Amino acid sequence: xxxxxxxxxxxxxxxxxxxxxxxxxxxxxxxxxxxxxxxxxxxxxxxxxxxxxxxxxxxxxxxxxxxxxxxxxxxxxxxxxxxxxxxxxxxxxxxxxxxxxxxxxxxxxxxxxxxxxxxxxxxxxxxxxxxxxxxxxxxxxxxxxxxxxxxxxxxxxxxxxxxxxxxxxxxxxxxxxxxxxxxxxxxxxxxxxxxxxxxxxxxxxxxxxxxxxxxxxxxxxxxxxxxxxxxxxxxxxxxxxxxxxxxxxxxxxxxxxxxxxxxxxxxxxxxxxxxxxxxxxxxxxxxxxxxxxxxxxxxxxxxxxxxxxxxxxxxxxxxxxxxxxxxxxxxxx
Numbered sequence: 170x171x172x173x174x175x176x177x178x179x180x181x182x183x184x185x186x187x188x189x190x191x192x193x194x195x196x197x198x199x200x201x202x203x204x205x206x207x208x209x210x211x212x213x214x215x216x217x218x219x220x221x222x223x224x225x226x227x228x229x230x231x232x233x234x235x236x237x238x239x240x241x242x243x244x245x246x247x248x249x250x251x252x253x254x255x256x257x258x259x260x261x262x263x264x265x266x267x268x269x270x271x272x273x274x275x276x277x278x279x280x281x282x283x284x285x286x287x288x289x290x291x292x293x294x295x296x297x298x299x300x301x302x303x304x305x306x307x308x309x310x311x312x313x314x315x316x317x318x319x320x321x322x323x324x325x326x327x328x329x330x331x332x333x334x335x336x337x338x339x340x341x342x343x344x345x346x347x348x349x350x351x352x353x354x355x356x357x358x359x360x361x362x363x364x365x366x367x368x369x370x371x372x373x374x375x376x377x378x379x380x381x382x383x384x385x386x387x388x389x390x391x392x393x394x395x396x397x398x399x400x401x402x403x404x405x406x407x408x409x410x411x412x413x414x415x416x417x418x419x420x421x422x423x424x425x426x427x428x429x430x431x432x433x434x435x436x437x438x439x440x441x442x443x444x445x446x447x448x449x450x451x452x453x454x455x456x457x458x459x460x461x462x463x464x465x466x467x468x469x470x471x472x473x474x475x476x477x478x479x480x481x482x483x484x485x486x487x488x489x490x491x492x493x494x495x496x497x498x499x500x501x502x
Contacts, residue, residue: 302490305406437483
C-alpha cells in the first residue's frame with residue numbers, strides 16, 4: 170500500500186479538502202449577499218436572525234466514535250488541522266448519521282486492525298450508507314495500554330474492559346498476565362477508561378489508548394499489551410461529497426453478488442490496471458452464498474475515471490470514493 174508520510178504531504182492532502190470547502194462557503198456567502206440586496210432593509214432586520222450557531226464559518230465539523238480519548242479521536246486530530254469542531258458520538262452509526270443529516274461535514278470511523286481484523290459492524294454501517302463517500306484514510310499505530318485507578322496492583326484485577334478490538338488485541342497478554350480476569354466489552358476504549366474512573370474499583374481495569382490515562386485520572390499499569398508492536402488500525406474519512414482532486418491513488422468499491430461472481434469483479438479490477446488492497450465480505454442477508462463486498466484498490470499513478478467505469482461495469486458494483494492514505498509514524502520510527 171502506498172502511503173503519504175510526513176507532515177508536509179499530509180497537510181497537502183487535507184488542505185485540498187479544506188480549500189474546496191472554503192470555496193463553497195465563499196460562494197454561499199456571495200449568494201446570500203445577493204439575496205439580501207433584493208430585500209428591503211426593514212424586512213431584513215425583522216425577518217433574519219443569523220447566529221453563531223447557524224453561520225457557516227468555514228470550520229469543518231467532524232464526527233467520530235467517542236468519547237474523548239479514543240484512537241479514532243487520535244486519527245481525527247492527525248488528519249484534520251487544529252481549530253476544527255470535533256463531535257464525539259456514542260456509536261459509529263451516530264457519527265455517519267451526523268454527516269447524512271448535515272450536522273457534520275466529515276466522519277472518521279475505524280475499518281481494520283492488524284490483529285483484530287476488519288471491524289465488521291462498522292463495515293456493515295458503511296455498506297448501508299449509499300450516500301456517503303470515502304475521502305481519506307489514516308493508518309494509525311496502536312499501542313494498547315492497561316490502566317486502572319491509582320495504586321491498583323495486577324493481582325487485584327478481576328475484570329478488564331475495552332472495545333472488542335482492544336480485547337482481541339490484548340488477549341494473549343491477558344492470558345499470560347491476568348489469566349483469571351474476565352473480559353467486558355465496551356462501546357470504545359475511552360468508554361472503558363471512563364467506566365473504570367467512575368467505578369473507582371481496583372478490581373476493574375481498562376485497555377485503552379495511552380492518552381486516556383491522564384484524561385480520566387488513571388494510572389498506567391502496563392504498556393504495549395498488544396501481541397505485536399506492528400499493530401495498526403486503518404480509519405476512513407467520510408463525507409457526503411466525493412473527493413474530486415486528480416491523481417488520487419486509492420478507491421473503494423462495494424459489490425453485491427454471489428460468491429461465484431466475485432472473481433469476475435476481481436478480474437475486471439486487475440484488467441483495468443488497479444491493484445487490490447483489501448477485500449472484505451459480509452452476508453447479504455437474503456440467501457446463503459450472497460455477499461456484500463468492500464473492495465479497496467490502488468493505482469500509484471492515480472486512479473482514472475476509465476478505471477472506475479471499468480470496475481463498475483463488471484456487475485452490481487458501486488463506486489464509493491477516491492482518496493489518499495496517510496500513515497502516522499510510530500514514536501519509535
